[in-house]
Amino acid sequence: MDYRELAVELMDTIVLMQRRHLERKISALTxxxxxxxxxxxxxxxxxxxxxxxxxxxxxxxxxxAIVNSLVKKGFVTKRYGTRDRREIxxxxxxxxxxxxxxxxxxxxxxxxxxxxxxxxEDAVEYVRLIKRVAEIKAKSDGCCG
Numbered sequence: 001m002d003y004r005e006l007a008v009e010l011m012d013t014i015v016l017m018q019r020r021h022l023e024r025k026i027s028a029l030t031x032x033x034x035x036x037x038x039x040x041x042x043x044x045x046x047x048x049x050x051x052x053x054x055x056x057x058x059x060x061x062x063x064x065a066i067v068n069s070l071v072k073k074g075f076v077t078k079r080y081g082t083r084d085r086r087e088i089x090x091x092x093x094x095x096x097x098x099x100x101x102x103x104x105x106x107x108x109x110x111x112x113x114x115x116x117x118x119x120x121e122d123a124v125e126y127v128r129l130i131k132r133v134a135e136i137k138a139k140s141d142g143c144c145g
Contacts, residue, residue, distance in 0.1 A: 032056070048088065048089055
């Protein structure tokens with residue numbers, strides 16, 4: 001079996017899927033914004049930019065940009081620390097919670113539909129393979145890129 005040829009075919013397919021997905025998301029939030037909303041919704045209010053950066057594994061400048069964007073959209077608010085005014089705390093708004101939860105449910109429904117279309121046997125196999133790839137990737141951390 002030519003694994004390189006198979007890898008190229010898989011990569012081309014993934015790129016095509018991403019392109020189609022992006023074309024459908026005209027005014028949606030970025031992935032970082034959704035991850036931030038999800039984290040704040042699950043962990044509660046009052047997270048600092050540093051905590052968000054560590055939890056989401058992205059740099060503080062990027063988190064700051066994400067938070068500023070979410071503030072403009074009304075999905076989060078910022079407040080300064082009472083002891084240290086240099087520390088900024090981020091709180092999710094009700095609108096942010098509602099939006100994030102709705103997007104999550106929409107995504108689950110889309111995945112559910114895809115799995116149903118695959119059929120039981122293929123759906124179970126697909127999930128098993130994705131989990132396996134994730135395990136291999138975690139073990140080889142940094143191996144090839």
